[in-house]
Amino acid sequence: MGSDTSEGPAARDPSGPSTETPGVTLADRWMALDRGWQALCLGLAIVAVHLLWQAI
Template identity: 75%
Template structure:
């Protein structure tokens, strides 16, 4: 096997997307978080939206 994915990246290589045009500061901060913190923030946002839509 050649070790290449469909996008041309070799497995194990880190892809650096810091030069993406139109990127916002929020998007850069979101990507810099660990997946655990992303999951926590997403979960808290879902709970907050649920409380707004379905008040207790």
């Protein structure tokens, strides 16, 4: 998993969302992720909520 600058949202739009920009919302950051990363994050969040619910 090397860093390839020819792939990803930044390659299509070099002025894309940045973490330093104060106007960038969580929704903007979420939409900047590709579907694979979105699915991974969502799956991990569901597992975390499930584990917390079971611990209660």
